[in-house]
Amino acid sequence: MKNKLITQFEKRVWTGVKKLASFRAGDTVRVHYKIQEGADKTKFRTQLFEGVVIRFRNGTADGSFTVRKISAGGVGVERVFPIYSPYVDKVDVLASGIVRRARLYYLRDLAGKAARIRTKYVAKKLDAVVAETASEDQSAEA
Secondary structure: OOOHHHHHHHHHHOOOOOOOOOOOOOOEEEEEEEEEOOOOOOOEEEEEEEEEEEEEEOOOOOOEEEEEEEOHHHOEEEEEEEOOOOOEEEEEEEEEEOOOOOEOHHHHOOOHHHHOOOEEEOOHHHHHHHHHHHHHHHHHHO
């Protein structure tokens, strides 16, 4: 349990921080994470980490989320991202999962098709691409 004074201080400090996309455990996300290039402290590149959110821990300064992906060779890789880290550039929600748990640690023991999560497909970008190609086809026919 946090002290009331600490909670008020955190709310005041963390109110102006940028907000990430709203997501929860079970969602498939793509995290854009800044990584420092070499010894030069001013050069950064963005690295993508795509996977399923297995844990989302709300909080002010100590909030974080864990993303799990299956890399080459079928090895599971998990990474914990602080919510308010300046290195988390943005989070894209690719698909919203239908789960009944807040912590999906049971996915660690599953493999292959058993580790799939039912999803509600988010087709915002796909709809825009389909509409654009349809308009191009109509202009080409005319």
